[in-house]
Amino acid sequence: MEIQIREARETDCDAMMELVKELALYEKAPEQVTVNFDHFVQSGFGANPVWWAFVAEADGKVIAMALYYIRYSTWKGQRMYLEDILVTESMRGKGIGGMLMEALIKEGKAKQFTGMMWQVLDWNEPAIHFYKKYNARFDGEWLNAGIEF
């Protein structure tokens, strides 16, 4: 099977949202996905995009994705914030996550971002192991805080 990594297109949005929902179901939190689909599409492909993504295609089907937005750090400038990197369950263990990471890093360097950051659950050992291959540093000293509007 040939895996192709490419930039996401507007027509991928359906498949991408399916991947997001698959993960939410796996995490037993499907009701937490309250994003409006049209707003998702507009946010990626409208006049002022706020997210960018790569997808992995196998036999013409989107089976993985990596989505990022631009973080602005007042210390380091523009950085990539990797929001999601998802591989559909049946396609794991084939190196697709790594292919997506390589595409992200190549893009980040080309766009002159100063680095990439993301978050990982502190008990998610397989993910932490995966990220260590990229010499990621980890910092557990911060709390996420948030309010809903």
Added chain:
Amino acid sequence: MEIQIREARETDCDAMMELVKELALYEKAPEQVTVNFDHFVQSGFGANPVWWAFVAEADGKVIAMALYYIRYSTWKGQRMYLEDILVTESMRGKGIGGMLMEALIKEGKAKQFTGMMWQVLDWNEPAIHFYKKYNARFDGEWLNAGIEF
């Protein structure tokens, strides 16, 4: 003394970067501020802004700021990510941080963001106490991960 909260303008960038550097010095990490000033200005006021900010002015001088960017959550849609909320040391304890929080929340609702998030160091009790006034929820289960390009 009258405190005025308003949207940041391009001409505030010098004063804003001074506030950023004041904090970095306080945190004993001034060398960590490697952002390029022109790029900072362009990132806020160029053709494709990636940050937005409010400043607090006292006697015509910028003495506090709050800077955010747009986070895209595949679960919740567009949210504010509060990168920095800073009050110069001599002006603390006067409620200026609260005025900035109010301005952020008002803006976030007006722009139909679904919420606001930020991070706080887990030992920073005064900051955590301050954020609790806004009914913030806190989550310490995540590690920050990152790589430099």
